[in-house]
Amino acid sequence: MWGDPSLYDGTIRIVRELGAPFDVLPGISAPQALAAQHAIVLHEVGRPVHVTTARRLRADVAAGQDNLVVMLTAGVDLDGFADWDIWWGANLGGAGQRLLSGRVGDVLGAIEAARAEAKAEAGWVMDLFLLRRPADGAA
Template identity: 80%
Template sequence: MPEIRVLGFGMGPQHVTPEVATALGECDYVLAVQKSDDDALLAARRAVCEAHGVELVVVRDPERDRSPSLDRAGYEGAVADWYAARLAAYRAVLAERGGVCGFLVWGDPSLYDGTIRLASELGVPFDVLPGVSAPQVLAARHRIVLHEVGQPVHVTTARRLRSDVAAGQRNLVVMLTAGVDLDGFDDWTIWWGANLGGTGERLVAGRVGSVAGEIRAARTAAKAEAGWVMDLFLLRGPEA
């Protein structure tokens, strides 16, 4: 029976931990999807595989219906169909090749990533090894602690930001930030980063009302340099 190893790899070869490096050496191959002809995220996985001498097996990511006319039910159905097609593609490779298969996960598998759920649905034994997460690198780059003394930090997504703030959260790490709206947060403090530890890394910190334009420009520059952008930020409310 095939086995799966879900391996967090941070942002590239420079973030691969000794534990993950050992696990890669025990893999017969790494399985990944290609989302486009010039998939820069696949290129990063390829670099990790080349650095550790493991074969990369690539399957084309199934097409997903992204029609703007889809209603909620249609959208959910399209996502379900796409997910089922991706599972089928993975199952076909596992059935053909068997052995120990690695899945390389950006950052750490525990944060806003579906690979663990996917591995569990493939119905074969799997284990998970952690990687360097984006919030860890964000804190290190800005030389900060994510929480204030004796206080919590709330990890959320841009889509939930306003509802979480309305519920009383005042110190938030915000991920999945595409299209985030910071209107109304002018007096909050932000520590923002993009492509942390990789090509196109950018950092901005300060009062939101003063640096919002700088963040937009830095995000654009990061995407232009790397061909993609992954950003996140710590947002902290003013003292009462």
């Protein structure tokens, strides 16, 4: 199955409903792959990282989260995050892998284009990103 069974809540639940025995093989999680491909850490010293979905992004930011790994990103709206930093990746570890990073306002158009290209090339896209409020507290 596509995705990361440790983070996508539906994968193991669906397989269990089938009733047949199955194995879950350990591997590298999508957030680990994102950090490795960008050569970054997901948090700064003394700062937590919050893993969430695009659907929960605004509620989590409103609750005070400002360093987030965002998954299930189809249709994500990043309006209002122009000054935040982003590290984005699609189809990580595959031949059609795409990576972009920078200030959201500077790279959002390129991310949207790269996401569309990855989907057209592979027929699907699995992407995620790290979104971080600037250290100076702007935004």
